[in-house]
Amino acid sequence: MNQEPPRPQEPYSSPFQPSGSQVTRPVFLPYVTYTLIGICAGIFLLQIAIGYLFNIDITSALVKDNAMIMRGQIWRLITPMFLHGSILHLGFNMYALYAIGTTIERFYGRGRYLALFLIGGFAGNVMSFIFTLNPSLGSSTSIFGLLGAEGVLFYHNREVFGAIAPRALTQVIVIGVINLIIGMTPNSGIDNWGHIGGLIGGTLFAWFAGPLLRRQGMYPPYTIADVRSQREVVIAGVAVTALFFFLTVAVMFVRG
Helix, strand or coil: CCCCCCCCCCCCCCCCCCCCCCECCCCCCCHHHHHHHHHHHHHHHHHHHHHHHHCCCHHHHCCECHHHHHCCCHHHHCHHHHCCCCHHHHHHHHHHHHHHHHHHHHHHCHHHHHHHHHHHHHHHHHHHHHHCCCCECCCHHHHHHHHHHHHHHHHHCHHHHCCHHHHHHHHHHHHHHHHHHHHHCCCCCCCHHHHHHHHHHHHHHHHHHCCCEEEECCCCCEEEEECCCHHHHHHHHHHHHHHHHHHHHHHHHHHC
16 A cells, blocks of 8 residues: 655755855856746645645646556656645745755756756656655655755865865755654655655766866955866766666666
8 A cells, every 4th residue: 555655854954155255156046946946836736726626636647656657657757856745845845945956056057956956856756766665756855966966066166165165064964864864763754765866866966067166366355167067067967867767767677
């Protein structure tokens, strides 16, 4: 018998925002983060409206459901990242998305940030498909991908961020570990494999495609520029997506 989708227990972002007296932060409005929050909220309202007006649960056709994925409904590895089971679930996830995403989007840029969100969500749902039979939904797979990317951002650019970097890295690790431990508690209803997969997928993409910041200009203040090439970003995105797609196909073949 299928269990209920996981209850909300989502990560919170580091309170450290990249800044410093010697570095000028880029001015950037996180439109993609706002749009993703709007999409998730809009879909949640649509779920409620269709259920109320027509007594139809549209989530049943979109959640991660292993049996349906085995029948070829591959979209269920993508759509769950935009679905939520309750207003509380939505609220936790959207707060976490805003808190982490606004920092990541500022340094990743809109296109690369959107790719990170989608890759993290996809990777999380693939790992959930492989390792757990329970249905699941929610943006936490993507959010854990953002969390991993935040850690990589501070690690790769620790010279630019200075004293902030080790504190921020510690915070990211603590947040990730605490949330994964919470997910291991009995009857938590949390899809921990989805979180782990999102963390792996986001970290992999960030490691090979994340910003490599370099100081430019005369002191004070410095400006910063990303020297990562677009070619590296595209290759990393395709490679990480292909890796998790291959894992999906391999598991379907073995189980079929």
